[in-house]
Amino acid sequence: MSPITRYFLYVTLLLPFLGHAENGSQLWLRYVPVEKSVVNKRTIDLRATHAMAQLAQKELENYWAGQSVVLKLDKKLTRLKEGYVIKGNISRIELVAAEPVGLLYGAYHLLRLQEMGEDINHLQVEEIPDYDIRILNHWDNLDRTVERGYAGYSLWKWEELPHQLSPRYEQYARANASIGINATVLNNVNASPEILTSHYIVKVKALADVFRKYGIRVYLSANFSSPALLDGLADSDPSRKEVQDWWNTKVKEIYQHIPDFGGFLVKANSEGQPGPQDYGRTHADGANMLADALKPYGGVVMWRAFVYNPSEEDRAKQAYQEFVPLDGEFRDNVIIQIKNGPIDFQPREPFTPLFGAMQHTAQMIEFQITQEYLGFSNHLAYLAPLFKETLDADTYSAGEGSTVARVTDGSIWRHKKTAISAVANIGEDTNWTGHHFGQANWYAFGRLAWNHALSSEEIAREWIHMTFTGDADFVKPIQQMMIDSREAVVDYMMPLGLHHIFAFDHHYGPEPWGDRKGGRPDWMPWYYHNADTAGLGFDRTTTGSNAVSQYSEPLRSIFNTIETCPENLLLWFHHVPWTHSMKSGRTLWDELCFHYDRGVQEVRGFQKIWDKLEPYVDEQRFSEVQSKLKVQAKDAVWWKDACLLYFQTFSNMPIPYEIERPIHELKDLKKIKLNMKHHN
């Protein structure tokens, strides 16, 4: 293409955007209102009276440009749960659901088909959600800071509530509904007890009232010491009647205001949070007390398994050790919420071995959408491949095929309710997620919570299509960039099973040398990488911490043996000699170098892809993403140089000479102390 031609193409393609400024606030919801002529040609017929059904009708009325649609409720179709059936031909579509919200989900399904330009004239769809509860966890504090939040302050304007309602509350609910999310935990798991005061409950109610019409239930993180902290009880021992009564009364009060209140999320006896062990009680004792209080109203307790102590024991083993003995002791409205990996939302971890290890207890996954360990909202990292990696991982806990998805979605062991959760990346930034591509991770979580069999590629394609454009010249390269992006982060941050070598506390940037006098060993990078002149990695084999024993066979043996352990988890399970020969024929050291370098090259490749597609993107989003990619490219080099120069002090081997050389000095990198907190 000649430069002149390119220039004109450029100008011409930009023209459509000149009319309206773009800022990303519309997310993937860019339906175009239909013209009157279209409206006159078709009907949106609703045979139900529920408000949610009416909302479904309204969305189609406003945006559906196709044939007539009939929306029906059929309460007998309980197998559909919150799903729906769509049947249609060129002249008419029938959308049937058992629940009103199913009609809403069905309406968004139709609108998605329309947006994607799919065939809408031969429809035969049946969609049933894989999980009952598809929930976002907001780590939002009541002062509107957000723990591990990188998209501005909290959406929830507590000081204005309940009297003033930001229009973003409804936009938030609609966005969630459009991808099937039906629940939200409003506040941080490191919970302020204040949230349970009457003062706050009426504020929560105001939000719940907005969310309800989009099928979204509100949950709250509860501080286990609330009885003592709020009302001066002597303690919060779950075995004491006074404490139980306090919770019963509190729960009753909540349901008086919010009849569809979902329940509590609890982080107990973890990282300094109070819990039943403060009184010699078990996690089951604590969870059950709350479960009993919630039971009459249909509420649920999500009890986090993220517990570990600075003991001699490998941190990766502790959740399993704590919870497996309690299997069978939890009420049926308790679900154990388990992070996808045994440490903490790293760029790559094996699945937590607790999955599938408690057959009599409901389990749910906790993912992290917010990129605490993947470059905050500065790095483009499409997380569907990470989510899928855990969901599709075979636990072998009930034989082959016992994937994490299947041990949590009720396919293998039936439980009263199934759920899946993720820590949100949402804040009051105009574009919601800081990085425009962060929206894709919110989207992907919702879609996978609905249907964990969807592929990362398919979800990316949908999101790109609806968020930017459906032009294949744009979609294909961007889809590929997204698919590659998480592995790029792994490559330039911590390949081959390395983990948690981040800068202290804020977790932005590398600090493999990190150490704090008197600090907890299990918060120090050296605890995890174990670099020495012999090699690198955490020995979790039978001769090491024996964390492998928590996995079912054949995984246990596969992980335990250096020859069979997947290389992308090698340093997770083994302390590997620097000269160990990898499958590529390279030494471990050389392989490590190649991964770090590949990560850098990949990000530079993303920059090329993005810049080339400038004609397809509005100016603001183009330049904002471009800027973020620049930061990411710089950070990738920072990571590479920091880790290679540091580990080289142990390996004493040269960085392979075909690889781009470091541009930093280790001593300078060690001086970098970013002035960041763990909340915004």
Add this chain to the structure above:
Amino acid sequence: MSPITRYFLYVTLLLPFLGHAENGSQLWLRYVPVEKSVVNKRTIDLRATHAMAQLAQKELENYWAGQSVVLKLDKKLTRLKEGYVIKGNISRIELVAAEPVGLLYGAYHLLRLQEMGEDINHLQVEEIPDYDIRILNHWDNLDRTVERGYAGYSLWKWEELPHQLSPRYEQYARANASIGINATVLNNVNASPEILTSHYIVKVKALADVFRKYGIRVYLSANFSSPALLDGLADSDPSRKEVQDWWNTKVKEIYQHIPDFGGFLVKANSEGQPGPQDYGRTHADGANMLADALKPYGGVVMWRAFVYNPSEEDRAKQAYQEFVPLDGEFRDNVIIQIKNGPIDFQPREPFTPLFGAMQHTAQMIEFQITQEYLGFSNHLAYLAPLFKETLDADTYSAGEGSTVARVTDGSIWRHKKTAISAVANIGEDTNWTGHHFGQANWYAFGRLAWNHALSSEEIAREWIHMTFTGDADFVKPIQQMMIDSREAVVDYMMPLGLHHIFAFDHHYGPEPWGDRKGGRPDWMPWYYHNADTAGLGFDRTTTGSNAVSQYSEPLRSIFNTIETCPENLLLWFHHVPWTHSMKSGRTLWDELCFHYDRGVQEVRGFQKIWDKLEPYVDEQRFSEVQSKLKVQAKDAVWWKDACLLYFQTFSNMPIPYEIERPIHELKDLKKIKLNMKHHN
């Protein structure tokens, strides 16, 4: 090679260095003292009594490991000037010179052959220096700061002189003598008048006494207003007898202390320095007054042609306009000192058209070894190719073959004395030049001042061999790196004839957007690059500033025509449309992008070359050069991003997508203000 093998190779090759620490202080002078057994087998026979001849004998006594040598003086061989003849066979060498210093140069020639492992058994050498005066200009201030100095404070410890003599004075003299440099200007051309006080003259004498035995004469930069400033004369008008008398007296005083004093270097009526024009006199009037004072003692005036005013006239034209009309008016002991390019020591300039334009006036080149415009002592830039480019440039002033070298070395027009100068890059840093590879530029200037027909490659090979090792596995790649390095700097700083788009005043880093309210236009980058939406470059054609008219035909026409103008000077002579088709078929814009990117890639290539050769280099020099290359690699990206992002605001064309993308924001780069002065 297996990593283990590589490791042992590494250790084994490092062993020779373990004995003595290396810091670069030895420069290229690493002769090994010969053992007694060798001394006993051969004689170094001197048939002369001059101190310099004795020094030659001593150097050979100490370091010559070959056959016997006879050193002879033959004053009749005047054609040799300071040169020498060496004849020898396997048993005996005869070294003959007309001047004692010729024996010293001959001795260093022999030692170089020995160091290089050349055949010393069949010698038939005749060396005659191309220039009479081979002089370094130190821009050293009396407070020991060095203008445009990047290797620490001045070597000259004025406060200790004349009583205390640093051992480095003699090391400096020996290093210069070893490459044929025979003169030095001790102080900055922006001269403090103080240097001519009696107080300082005795200090200068102390240095001259050290340098004399190495054949080095001392010169001083003179402030033209010295009579008024030092002794309260009403003015320093060169036409006034009182002023002339002052200079006569001052010169006499100097020669009383320093009988071989070389003369004055004068920067007059330039950048605020005083000069004869302050009194309505010409440069010739001023220079001649000083020349008359020096004449009785054989002294010389080097009068700088670096003059320009903030007028409407193209700065590049002003030296020519000022000096050509004065041709024939200068005394025969005046030499006009002309910077290699018409602007100011840029990474690339055409030669100054004044060269060859004054047939009745002696002319000398002023090069700049210190890298004011080539990354200071942070960037590896081997300057022999730059020096050669000017020396070999054909001025056509006396027909084809009238190279700058030949119009200044006396080949075409005979003058009383010929000279060549360069601004030194030397300071009190342990390694003398800040960057270890900066030593090569000092070395190269000396070698070319002696013999401008030497190739850059040959000089590099000598220097590498003597400074590091003669191992071909080291010499070949390092030589290639050096040869490529200056063009790499041009590529990432200002390719295609761009010039002077440096940060204000200190000249480190890019500032093409640079502007200062009320500042002189000819100190502003926009004055030089003239970027606009139409194109880029300074129109110096006949329809522009007509600077081309100062060049002889056919150069004038070649430069004037966009199709024939060399592309590496295109933007020097033309304002070129962004879409102009270059020889590569690319547009100007794309070509510009490719050059900037190539510069970055080249520096990264240098890093690879250097790192790979770690086994051949002592630890300290290896890591110091490695660090400098890291800075250079970072700076190259800085330059590329700054220039491309800035010029893109005019071209409005995309950076070709195959090129690595910028990692900076233009707005951030514009904020960079380095806290640097123009002296250390």
